[in-house]
Amino acid sequence: MNSFRKLLAIVIICMTVIILAANLILILNREGDEGRPYRVEAERIAYDIEQGKQIDLSGYKYITAVKSRDREAVGFFESNSDYLVKEINGELYRFDYTVPENDGMGNALVLLNIIMGAVFLFVIAVLLFIRWKILVPLEKISGLPEELAKGNITVPLKAEKSGFFGRFLWGLDLLRERLEKGRQQDLELQKSNKSLILSLSHDIKTPLGIIELNSKALERGLYENDKQKKDRIAGVINEKCGEIKNYVDQIIKASKEDFLELEVNNAEFYLAEVMDNIKAVYIDKLQLLDIGFKIDEFSDCLIKGDRDRAVEVLQNLLENAVKYGDGKTIEIGFSREENSQLISVSNSGCTLDDAELTHIFDSFWRGSNTGSNSGSGLGLFICKQLMNRMNGDIFAEIHDGKMTVTAVFGLA
Numbered sequence: 001m002n003s004f005r006k007l008l009a010i011v012i013i014c015m016t017v018i019i020l021a022a023n024l025i026l027i028l029n030r031e032g033d034e035g036r037p038y039r040v041e042a043e044r045i046a047y048d049i050e051q052g053k054q055i056d057l058s059g060y061k062y063i064t065a066v067k068s069r070d071r072e073a074v075g076f077f078e079s080n081s082d083y084l085v086k087e088i089n090g091e092l093y094r095f096d097y098t099v100p101e102n103d104g105m106g107n108a109l110v111l112l113n114i115i116m117g118a119v120f121l122f123v124i125a126v127l128l129f130i131r132w133k134i135l136v137p138l139e140k141i142s143g144l145p146e147e148l149a150k151g152n153i154t155v156p157l158k159a160e161k162s163g164f165f166g167r168f169l170w171g172l173d174l175l176r177e178r179l180e181k182g183r184q185q186d187l188e189l190q191k192s193n194k195s196l197i198l199s200l201s202h203d204i205k206t207p208l209g210i211i212e213l214n215s216k217a218l219e220r221g222l223y224e225n226d227k228q229k230k231d232r233i234a235g236v237i238n239e240k241c242g243e244i245k246n247y248v249d250q251i252i253k254a255s256k257e258d259f260l261e262l263e264v265n266n267a268e269f270y271l272a273e274v275m276d277n278i279k280a281v282y283i284d285k286l287q288l289l290d291i292g293f294k295i296d297e298f299s300d301c302l303i304k305g306d307r308d309r310a311v312e313v314l315q316n317l318l319e320n321a322v323k324y325g326d327g328k329t330i331e332i333g334f335s336r337e338e339n340s341q342l343i344s345v346s347n348s349g350c351t352l353d354d355a356e357l358t359h360i361f362d363s364f365w366r367g368s369n370t371g372s373n374s375g376s377g378l379g380l381f382i383c384k385q386l387m388n389r390m391n392g393d394i395f396a397e398i399h400d401g402k403m404t405v406t407a408v409f410g411l412a
Contacts, residue, residue, distance in 0.1 A: 004127075004131055004135055007127070008124075008127055008131075011123060011124070011127060012124070015116075015119075015120045015123065016120075018116070019113065019116045019117070019120065022112055022116060023109065023112070023113065026108065026109050026112065036099075037061070037062055038062035038063060038084075038095075038097035038098075038099065039084070041060045041061070041062050041063045041097075042063060042084060042086065042095045042097070044060075045057075045060070045063060045066060045095065046086050046088050046093070049066075049088050049089070049093065050088055050089060062097045062098055062099070063095055063096070063097050064081060064096045064097060064098055065081075065094075065095075065096040066093060066094070066095055066096075067093065067094045067096075068091055068092070068093050068094075069092060069094070076092070076094060077094075079094065079096055081096045081097070081098060082096070082097055082098070082099065083095055083096045083097065084097070133164065134164055137164065137165060138165065141165060141168075141169065141172075144172055145172070148172060148175065148176055148179065197251070203247055204244055204247050207239075207240035207241075207243045207244050208240075208244065210236060210237075210240050211236075211237050211240045211241065214233045214236055214237055215237065217233065218230070218233060262309075262382065262385050262386055262389060264305075264306045264309050264386060264389040264390055265306050266304065266305055266306055266389075266390060266391070267304075267305075267306065267307075268302050268303065268304055268412045269302070269303055269305070269307035269310070270300055270301070270302060270303070271298060271300050271301050271302075271303055271334075271341060271343075272300040273307055274303075274307060274310050274311055274314065275295065275298070275332075277311045278295075278311065278314055278315070278318070278332070279295065281315070282318055286322070286330065289322065289327065290327070291322065291325075291327050291328065291329070291330055292328060292329040292330070293329075293330050293331075294329070294330075294331045294332070295331075295332045296331070296332065296333045296334055297334075298334035299334075301341060301411060301412075302411065302412035303341055303409045303410070303411060303412060304390070304391065304409065304410040304411065304412050305390035305391070305392060305409055305410070306386075306389075306390055309386045309389075309390060310390070310407075310409065312386065313383045313386055313387060313394070313407050314332075314343065314345065314407065316379045316380070316382065316383050317345040317383065317405050317407070318330065318332075318345055319379070320347075320379060320380070320405070321345055321346070321347035321403070322347075324347070324350070324351075324352070324367075324370070324403070325347030325348055325349045325350070325403070326347075326348055326349020327349070328348045328349060329347070329348045330345070330346070330347045330348075331345075331346045331347075332344065332345055332346075333346065336411075337408075339410060339411050340392075340408050340409065340410055340411060341408075341409045341410075341411055342406050342407070342408055342409075343406065343407050343409070344404050344405070344406040344407075345404070345405050345406075346402055346403065346404040346405075347402070347403050348401065348402055349401065350398055350401055350402055350403035351368075352367050352368065352398065352403065353367075353368060354398055356368065357396055357397075357398065360380050360396055361380050361381055361383070361384040361394070361396075362377075362381060363377065363378060363381040364377040364378065364381075365377050365381075380394075380396075380405070383407070387407055387408070390409065390410075391410055392407065392408045392409045392410060393407075393408040394406065394407050394408065395408075
């Protein structure tokens with residue numbers, strides 16, 4: 001707000017200086033010869049006298065009388081009206097004149113001040129409106145993103161009265177809800193995993209104890225001459241190893257369970273809506289990267305699913321094509337099969353081994369073609385989960401060094 005106060009002070013000073021300067025200029029012009037028309041008329045009459053012409057005052061508006069006297073004439077300088085004296089051809093002449101009460105300059109001065117005052121008040125009003133309706137509310141909510149990042153906002157955000165930041169606050173509140181929900185889910189997941197690990201750890205101890213006991217007996221040769229008992233002990237050890245393997249499988253299964261919050265709002269949307277979004281982002285981006293980008297012709301149609309999630313899937317496929325392709329060409333193709341709309345993203349320069357195709361949709365899996373590219377191995381896994389939630393599918397193919405990943409959407 002200190003910056004605004006400085007700005008307001010500067011505006012007030014500047015406007016005041018402008019108004020004063022305009023008034024001063026008009027006043028000075030008014031006081032100059034061009035602002036005194038009677039002097040102009042007197043000069044014209046003086047010129048006519050010098051030329052010996054007859055003086056006719058009927059054509060003059062301000063000069064009312066012209067008198068000639070020598071310098072010692074009594075009463076020459078006495079007059080009930082305003083006058084000025086000029087010496088013409090060695091003789092003094094008195095020019096009586098009148099000045100109208102309002103010569104037009106006064107009206108101009110008043111009008112100027114009214115207009116400048118109105119502009120001044122309007123500018124001040126606009127600045128004050130901006131302050132109270134935008135800057136003050138913005139200052140109040142400026143700390144919300146930081147508090148939200150720290151997790152300090154747990155209650156719903158109040159709507160801002162001015163209405164200028166309604167959508168912003170709505171988005172922040174939605175983000176707050178998702179962060180809060182995600183935090184609760186994380187806590188529940190951590191609690192569940194911790195309980196599971198404690199439980200399985202306890203359960204593993206029993207078969208491990210039995211294996212340890214029997215292995216020590218074998219080590220000490222207690223059943224060296226009793227083959228039947230040795231076989232029974234071997235069977236027990238094998239059985240307990242199976243139990244341990246089962247517990248380990250449970251731990252692995254628990255670690256692979258859905259750990260992402262992927263909300264999908266299934267509805268209906270047009271294919272063109274998704275492609276407009278993709279074009280808006282990737283035409284310029286790929287042009288800057290000097291990658292050939294082609295979008296095949298398609299017939300618009302109504303698709304089942306979540307439009308935003310569909311855009312997310314295609315964006316993920318395009319980002320992968322940029323990362324793992326050779327940077328030459330990327331193409332989006334379209335086809336129809338039965339009651340489905342297929343959208344394919346292809347890139348040239350695929351170096352992934354065919355045997356690895358079956359794993360590219362697994363979580364945290366990264367192929368041999370990743371090289372120095374950073375990543376978490378979750379992109380295609382998320383795509384797979386989203387397509388499943390939209391009752392669709394996704395698959396990948398490699399042909400002639402070209403990688404093609406196809407998303408399958410149901411038609412409405």
